[in-house]
Amino acid sequence: MIVAGNTRVLVDAGLSAKEIVRRLAMVGEDAQRLDGVLVTHEHGDHAGGLRVLLGTVDCPVYISAQTLDAYVSERFNVNNEEPRRREKALRNRVEQIESSKDFRIGEIDFHPFTIPHDAVDNFGFTATHHGVKIATVMDFGHITTLVSEQLRGCAAIVIESNHSRDMLKACDNYPWDLKQRILSRLGHLSNEDLADWIRDGFDGAAKYIVLAHLSQRANNPYLAKINAEVALQEKTPLFPCETEICLSYPKEPTPWIEV
Ligand SMILES: [Zn+2]
Ligand SMILES: [Zn+2]
CATH class of the missing domain: 3.60.15.10 (Ribonuclease Z/Hydroxyacylglutathione hydrolase-like)
Structure with missing residues (x-):
């Protein structure tokens, strides 16, 4: 919302x-x-x-x-x-x-962009109001150059941290082909991929990074958060930033984030 x-x-x-x-x-x-x-x-x-x-x-x-x-x-x-x-x-x-054409709803300007996932026309987007930009990007298998570019200069980023690769591989509930689908470049973003992006791609502008779309079987919220925080710490000696990593939970609403 x-x-x-x-x-x-x-x-x-x-x-x-x-x-x-x-x-x-x-x-x-x-x-x-x-x-x-x-x-x-x-x-x-x-x-x-x-x-x-x-x-x-x-x-x-x-x-x-x-x-x-x-x-x-x-x-x-x-x-x-x-x-x-x-x-x-x-x-x-x-x-x-259209998934690659800007549109407006009321007072919010939306800028959608294509992301790699196995749906027919999925997109992530930035939303801007009075010069403040936020981004939501979920359900995508890997971070493309386009995604990384779009996330620059955002005040808050809601991003998928879907699974721990090891937990997914070890998970008994999922059949092999589903695991392959999730792990593929058109599947879902892992904690590890997100950490790599935070370390090497994130510009440090966002005050909040909200981890979203966590798998209930192949992830652990605290593990996801630690992974992201460690990546942020590895980055901060060079780029001091005040970014806070927040969690969203599958069974309750995420508290409001104000930017
Ligand atoms: Zn989904
Ligand atoms: Zn999906």
Whole structure:
């Protein structure tokens, strides 16, 4: 959730609609007051609650044509009503965006950019309001030059620290092919990859780096945090910075971060 001035944007709707509304209330937000829901890609953990949520809120959905298409047909099955329901729920509710073209929602300027992941058209983005820029980048297999460039000069960065490579490899719950998918360059970012970027790519500008999208089975929040903090310490003798590493948790809302 991003709030700037009088604009409130929900980023993705992967939880159940009920849970989204509940968690927004926990941080003092009313789902009725949303100005938009921005969908970064069609995967269930980002769009699974969207259809039901649209019955509760009346704001538009900002989504690309390709992602919309993939979202509607995702549960396609002759015995399944879901695609038809999704199509109906989104009728006249879509503000079509492009994953590489700037757009604006209320008082916030969004600059999306493509990131390497196995969805049809996923993007990370920066969001700017009155000259303050933040970034959200989740669900991507590796840090590209483009991603690193976009993260420069941000006041806060919400970034994936999905798994510990060793924990993922040792994890009994995941089949081999799923592990391969997560570890691939189109999968998810590991604690180790994030640490490398903090050490070698991060410009030190952000006051906060929020670790997000942590795997509940193949990661440990404290391990992820320590990995990032050690990387920051290794960097600071050369680039003193006051960056704070924060955690987000899967089962509760992340406290507000103000920049
Ligand atoms: Zn995801
Ligand atoms: Zn994904």
